[in-house]
Amino acid sequence: MEAQLVEAEKLASSGRVVASVAHEINNPLEGITNYLQLLLENMSEDDEKRKYAELVMEGIYRIAGIVRRLLEANLNIMEEKGDHDINHHIQNVVSLLQGKLAQNNITVNQFLDNNLPQIRCHPNQLEQVFTNLILNSIDAMPYGGIINIVTQMENEHLLISFTDNGYGIPDQDLPKIFEPFFSTKKGTGSGLGLWICYNIITEHAGRIDVKSKRNAGTTIQITLPL
Ligand SMILES: Nc1ncnc2c1ncn2[C@@H]1O[C@H](COP(=O)(O)OP(=O)(O)OP(=O)(O)O)[C@@H](O)[C@H]1O
Ligand SMILES: [Mg+2]
Structure with missing residues (x-):
């Protein structure tokens, strides 16, 4: 029983660490996404740099998806049973x-x-x-x-x-x-x-x-x- 409690506490505290890291990544990520969006809006369709910016955007969406999942996963960690x-x-x-x-x-x-x-x-x-x-x-x-x-x-x-x-x-x-x-x-x-x-x-x-x-x-x- 005691071992179980220790395990549960460990899990809750590692969950809190993951949630706060995910949260800290999320804020600058939103800024990056917004600025990149602005850059893309100001690039002409035939600008050859456009495809690099789009690839960066794709990567950012992927990171954002992972961060969102980790935040969701740890959101309820403190909930009482x-x-x-x-x-x-x-x-x-x-x-x-x-x-x-x-x-x-x-x-x-x-x-x-x-x-x-x-x-x-x-x-x-x-x-x-x-x-x-x-x-x-x-x-x-x-x-x-x-x-x-x-x-x-x-x-x-x-x-x-x-x-x-x-x-x-x-x-x-x-x-x-x-x-x-x-x-x-x-x-x-x-x-x-x-x-x-x-x-x-x-x-x-x-x-x-x-x-x-x-x-x-x-x-x-x-x-x-x-
Ligand atoms: N009901 C299912 N039928 C067929 N394949 C499944 C099913 N559930 C899971 N899988 C397979 O297991 C993999 C892992 O599932 P998991 O839910 O962890 O990740 P995901 O669905 O690919 O991405 P995420 O859920 O994070 O958006 C899936 O990519 C899929 O190949
Ligand atoms: Mg899935």
Whole structure:
């Protein structure tokens, strides 16, 4: 128990360091972006220096994306744990993402066990996990599809699974998907989404597993202790 507490404290303090570094990077980054934007606006379309400025801008957008992710990941680190209804937080996330889901022709089916006990957790952090998983499923189904979300109890544990029928994950990528910065979405993904999920779930003494079949779909299953 004591060791666990020390671990949690260490995590919280390293989270604070990451959050403050990310915050400090963010301020000058905004200035750089604005000035670069001004430079670009004042360059003629055929100025040959323009492509260098655009490449710099692309790099800055990439840095800004990573910084934003790190800030988001650590935003809720100080939140107190409490007893919460997980189904309610899944429903919250699905309704927040409803517009994006509809735009992408994706149907979400929620098979939520109505008799779940409350779980001791950081609800905002778990909402962040659910959001990341749904966003990954959306990316994996560019022509639309289905996401099934299931909650159930099994042997004093809560199981939460997200299954999509998207393009799946190649076997050779499976061991890497929870690593920071692993992404197959060239230029658009920071590769931090699942790493953040892994950290949040581990911090809840839970586990997160993946099963996937190429061109058939992916299931991410979270197991949380009561
Ligand atoms: N549901 C899924 N279907 C197919 N591939 C997936 C799925 N979820 C994750 N992946 C693969 O795992 C990789 C890592 O996912 P992760 O969420 O960490 O990063 P990302 O989505 O690429 O970028 P970010 O979430 O930081 O914007 C993805 O690039 C993708 O290749
Ligand atoms: Mg992602």
